[in-house]
Amino acid sequence: MSRSAVWKHVDELRSMGYQIDSAPRKGYLLVEPADRLLEEEISVDLNARVIGHTIHSYQSVGSTNDVARDLARDGAPEGIVVLAEEQTRGRGRLGREWESPSGGVYMSIILRPRLKPDEAPRLTLTAAVAVARALGDLGVDAMIKWPNDVHVGGRKIAGVLTEMSAEVDRVNHVILGIGVNVNDCPEGATCVNEELGGVRRVRVAASILGELDRAYGGDWQECLEEWRRLSNTLGRRVRVATFNEVIEGVAVDVDRNGALVLDLGDRRERVLTGDCFHLR
Numbered sequence: 258m259s260r261s262a263v264w265k266h267v268d269e270l271r272s273m274g275y276q277i278d279s280a281p282r283k284g285y286l287l288v289e290p291a292d293r294l295l296e297e298e299i300s301v302d303l304n305a306r307v308i309g310h311t312i313h314s315y316q317s318v319g320s321t322n323d324v325a326r327d328l329a330r331d332g333a334p335e336g337i338v339v340l341a342e343e344q345t346r347g348r349g350r351l352g353r354e355w356e357s358p359s360g361g362v363y364m365s366i367i368l369r370p371r372l373k374p375d376e377a378p379r380l381t382l383t384a385a386v387a388v389a390r391a392l393g394d395l396g397v398d399a400m401i402k403w404p405n406d407v408h409v410g411g412r413k414i415a416g417v418l419t420e421m422s423a424e425v426d427r428v429n430h431v432i433l434g435i436g437v438n439v440n441d442c443p444e445g446a447t448c449v450n451e452e453l454g455g456v457r458r459v460r461v462a463a464s465i466l467g468e469l470d471r472a473y474g475g476d477w478q479e480c481l482e483e484w485r486r487l488s489n490t491l492g493r494r495v496r497v498a499t500f501n502e503v504i505e506g507v508a509v510d511v512d513r514n515g516a517l518v519l520d521l522g523d524r525r526e527r528v529l530t531g532d533c534f535h536l537r
């Protein structure tokens with residue numbers, strides 16, 4: 258390769274944010290890799306069994322869940338990951354907004370699980386476990402708030418959005434969306450680098466995908482046990498708003514499909530999905 262061809266590539270890498278020094282007659286030295294969520298960067302640390310065998314990286318999209326959903330509708334296989342540096346219409350559950358400026362990790366994973374539709378909430382819990390474990394490995398004391406939030410010291414650091422296409426007795430595909438605040442976060446929330454400092458987003462993304470790959474399709478009882486260990490909801494008095502009622506009680510367990518079991522004093526009730534507020 259000619260010198261000018263090398264220079265062209267180095268120049269391109271520099272424009273992507275890679276810090277590269279050059280010395281006459283010695284050559285180039287990579288001082289600091291760019292913290293870009295590129296397949297080449299992430300797959301170095303990944304030993305993908307199912308999740309992450311293919312990664313599509315974007316600079317900016319409306320929502321990674323929409324990009325992944327379109328791929329899934331076109332027949333894309335499970336395990337494909339869609340990642341974006343920022344989202345312009347990132348969303349939470351029930352049409353809520355997920356603030357997604359650059360500096361976070363926004364990703365969606367296409368899954369085609371052998372689950373019945375009412376078992377699909379298991380995937381939300383699996384993802385929350387993967388995020389909490391990955392952040393824990395990095396040194397962040399992350400806990401899971403039922404059903405889909407990951408918190409540190411009562412502040413939200415990550416959220417999971419599970420969207421599904423299904424028939425009555427069969428899931429076609431599930432899009433698992435995960436948003437993690439890494440360098441920045443909205444008021445009242447927290448981010449990895451407020452808790453730790455100096456963590457590269459590539460590491461956060463690779464670590465979560467690695468945990469998810471290990472947990473997906475694995476022993477569900479084990480995953481549930483892990484969820485119970487990592488949860489800061491169990492044992493608390495909570496108020497849960499479902500689409501048609503608000504109930505208050507003590508969160509005593511999650512059942513085998515991820516429903517929260519509430520002790521209402523005179524009886525127990527299960528809630529499969531809803532917004533949960535910790536009361537004390």
Ligand code: BT5
Nearest residue numbers: 320322347348349350353355356364416417434435436446
């Ligand atoms: C969630 O919803 O927590 C699910 C978030 C999922 C985001 C990922 S990013 C990749 C993929 N593509 C998408 O478009 N979405 C997924 P929910 O439980 O409904 O919480 C939403 C609420 O969290 C908002 O109403 C705000 O109060 C708060 N919020 C918004 N942005 C936040 C952020 N960056 N950090 C912490 N809290 C946030």
